[in-house]
Amino acid sequence: MAGILVFIEQRDGSIRKGSLEALSEAKRQAAATGWPVAAVLAGEGVSGSAAGLGAYGASQVFVADDPNLKLYSAEGYSEAVAAAVEKVSPDAVFFSATAMGRDLAPRVAARLGVGALADVTGLSLDGDTFVATRPVYSAKAFATVDTAGKKPQVIGLRPNVFSAEESGGSAEVVNLDALSFSIRAVVKELVSSGGGEIDVAEADVIVSGGRGLKGPENFALMRELADLLGAAVGASRAAVDAGWIDHSHQVGQTGKVVSPSLYIACGISGAIQHLAGMSSSKIIVAINKDPDAPIFKVADYGVVGDLFHVVPAMIEEIKKIKGA
Amino acid sequence: MKCIVCMTHVPDTASVIKIGADGKHIDESGIKWIVSPYDEYALEEALLLTESKGGEVTVVTYGPQRAEAGLRECLARGAHNAVHIVGGESTLGDSLAIAKVLAAALKDREHDVVLCGIKGVGTDNAQVGPMLAELLGLPHVSGVTKIEWSDASIVAHREVEGGYEVVESPLPAVITAQKGLNEPRYAALKGIMAAKRKPVEKLEVGALGLDESALAGVEATYSVRSLELPPAKEAGKIIQGEDDPKAAAAELVKLLADEAKVF
Ligand SMILES: Cc1cc2nc3c(=O)[nH]c(=O)nc-3n(C[C@H](O)[C@H](O)[C@H](O)COP(=O)(O)OP(=O)(O)OC[C@H]3O[C@@H](n4cnc5c(N)ncnc54)[C@H](O)[C@@H]3O)c2cc1C
Numbered sequence: 001m002a003g004i005l006v007f008i009e010q011r012d013g014s015i016r017k018g019s020l021e022a023l024s025e026a027k028r029q030a031a032a033t034g035w036p037v038a039a040v041l042a043g044e045g046v047s048g049s050a051a052g053l054g055a056y057g058a059s060q061v062f063v064a065d066d067p068n069l070k071l072y073s074a075e076g077y078s079e080a081v082a083a084a085v086e087k088v089s090p091d092a093v094f095f096s097a098t099a100m101g102r103d104l105a106p107r108v109a110a111r112l113g114v115g116a117l118a119d120v121t122g123l124s125l126d127g128d129t130f131v132a133t134r135p136v137y138s139a140k141a142f143a144t145v146d147t148a149g150k151k152p153q154v155i156g157l158r159p160n161v162f163s164a165e166e167s168g169g170s171a172e173v174v175n176l177d178a179l180s181f182s183i184r185a186v187v188k189e190l191v192s193s194g195g196g197e198i199d200v201a202e203a204d205v206i207v208s209g210g211r212g213l214k215g216p217e218n219f220a221l222m223r224e225l226a227d228l229l230g231a232a233v234g235a236s237r238a239a240v241d242a243g244w245i246d247h248s249h250q251v252g253q254t255g256k257v258v259s260p261s262l263y264i265a266c267g268i269s270g271a272i273q274h275l276a277g278m279s280s281s282k283i284i285v286a287i288n289k290d291p292d293a294p295i296f297k298v299a300d301y302g303v304v305g306d307l308f309h310v311v312p313a314m315i316e317e318i319k320k321i322k323g324a
Numbered sequence: 325m326k327c328i329v330c331m332t333h334v335p336d337t338a339s340v341i342k343i344g345a346d347g348k349h350i351d352e353s354g355i356k357w358i359v360s361p362y363d364e365y366a367l368e369e370a371l372l373l374t375e376s377k378g379g380e381v382t383v384v385t386y387g388p389q390r391a392e393a394g395l396r397e398c399l400a401r402g403a404h405n406a407v408h409i410v411g412g413e414s415t416l417g418d419s420l421a422i423a424k425v426l427a428a429a430l431k432d433r434e435h436d437v438v439l440c441g442i443k444g445v446g447t448d449n450a451q452v453g454p455m456l457a458e459l460l461g462l463p464h465v466s467g468v469t470k471i472e473w474s475d476a477s478i479v480a481h482r483e484v485e486g487g488y489e490v491v492e493s494p495l496p497a498v499i500t501a502q503k504g505l506n507e508p509r510y511a512a513l514k515g516i517m518a519a520k521r522k523p524v525e526k527l528e529v530g531a532l533g534l535d536e537s538a539l540a541g542v543e544a545t546y547s548v549r550s551l552e553l554p555p556a557k558e559a560g561k562i563i564q565g566e567d568d569p570k571a572a573a574a575e576l577v578k579l580l581a582d583e584a585k586v587f
């Protein structure tokens with residue numbers, strides 16, 4: 001056989017959106033070559049989620065259901081992916097480039113003796129070779145790359161860049177039995193921080209604040225706008241290093257890389273290391289009192305003005321639109 | 325504890341990137357090269373560990389001649405030994421090839437822990453650490469923001485979306501460092517002077533016993549077809565709102581709703 005195998009990430013049994021994007025993209029790519037698309041899912045008690053993957057394009061779903069796989073481990077999960085690879089001999093293996101995908105894909109690739117293309121934002125096929133575009137040098141350049149003829153082609157797709165779409169269909173569920181694990185690095189616990197706040201890495205809308213906020217108390221204004229938009233709160237490193245907000249909110253080179261459909265930067269100058277983390281956002285809005293701030297060079301929309309006057313007025317206007 | 329730190333020497337993050345004549349690499353003129361920022365966290369952790377538990381820190385890099393400056397910087401901060409595997413392209417990106425070279429250099433060198441950065445700034449791959457672990461047959465924990473060290477094991481926090489994982493691993497293991505792990509020190513003048521006298525061991529890639537039929541002894545698993553600057557972005561609609569912020573906010577929200585259709 002051939003085709004594309006997609007690793008499916010779940011947390012507490014629910015499938016992560018990035019994986020549905022990767023699966024949908026596999027389906028779209030496979031349409032040109034007539035390749036079958038298969039998925040591999042690991043966890044405990046996850047079989048129930050497997051069949052639903054048919055709707056996103058998988059014709060087969062391999063399931064590794066095991067108490068040892070309840071929480072993620074690179075060693076355990078790579079065993080499951082390798083077993084599925086053995087079954088279908090795919091031309092390519094796709095991952096969503098989440099914290100899990102970016103950890104697992106290179107481990108799997110090395111095990112298979114191939115390279116991997118990380119954090120890809122554009123993909124096309126040249127014969128049966130995937131040609132990928134990925135941001136490099138903090139998104140100051142874009143490289144067009146391939147796996148130098150090695151197969152399977154291991155590819156990580158940046159979350160929120162490729163769309164998830166149901167194509168209708170059903171999947172055959174195949175259990176991967178008789179896997180043997182030797183998991184040395186064991187995840188003991190998954191601790192959620194931030195009281196269930198949306199993580200910037202997963203958010204579709206982000207309201208981000210920088211040094212222009214002047215102090216930690218003013219992140220309340222960011223939160224108010226974010227709540228109204230169902231958004232996550234992001235921050236520049238200057239705000240994080242000042243201790244105004246936790247590092248998990250930081251966007252940029254030494255923070256998270258995000259691609260929301262809307263990114264609103266308030267009091268952020270737009271240093272290159274910040275842009276590295278958010279320049280692939282679909283719509284960028286900047287609010288800054290300095291007309292020469294570099295953030296305006298990447299902004300689709302912007303207001304030159306004092307954020308303490310502009311943002312509250314925006315909140316009022318948005319409430320009007322939303323009829324709240 | 326015997327600690328190995330893998331260091332990659334990269335363009336300063338503030339560098340202006342220009343495309344080189346071959347259309348596949350950057351133009352290196354005017355670039356200032358630095359120790360990749362995440363490798364600074366890896367080095368700092370190794371230095372703190374050996375300061376409290378004894379042992380030594382060996383920094384390893386695979387790269388062209390200029391990468392020696394990065395090793396000197398690490399020696400100046402307190403690393404005990406440095407190994408320079410000379411070779412490779414000046415702007416490396418083939419993670420598996422790099423991991424193979426590093427694995428070949430490390431397999432006969434005693435190590436309780438191998439520390440990498442979570443990603444090399446520039447390639448932005450975040451792959452060499454887990455690949456190296458697989459090739460060395462070791463467990464790995466990536467994106468670590470906190471480590472409690474015991475003699476033969478660690479408990480580490482690994483950053484994930486919406487929280488962190490608490491991971492327990494035996495040693496030896498490969499760790500990749502994330503921001504938050506520690507605050508890297510600067511090199512003191514005394515360290516800089518001392519570093520000048522410390523030797524840098526040089527290894528040739530060809531001498532590592534890898535498949536020599538391929539270029540530089542390592543078969544390519546990643547190829548760059550082209551490198552381009554990001555497409556120029558159309559100028560955005562910027563509203564002057566100093567005098568009447570309310571009107572500007574209203575205009576912005578209207579554009580976002582009617583034109584960008586984001587809400
Ligand atoms: C290796 C390295 C890695 C880095 N990684 C990151 C990273 O991951 N993320 C990141 O963000 N940075 C990162 N940085 C830091 C980066 O270079 C900048 O220092 C940082 O982004 C600046 O944050 P800022 O824009 O909030 O602050 P500033 O640059 O100080 O900008 C504040 C802005 O607020 C505006 N302002 C002030 N008051 C108001 C007001 N009342 N209304 C409206 N606007 C106002 C000002 O005009 C200014 O433009 C990194 C740096 C290095 C060297």
Ligand SMILES: Nc1ncnc2c1ncn2[C@@H]1O[C@H](COP(=O)(O)O)[C@@H](O)[C@H]1O
Pocket residue numbers: 329330331332360362363366384385386387416419422426439440441442443444445447448449450451452453
């Ligand atoms: N050429 C190299 N020599 C030594 N270590 C490297 C090299 N390339 C990458 N590394 C290590 O691997 C980490 C991740 O790099 P990358 O996979 O390129 O993002 C870096 O932070 C280094 O610790």
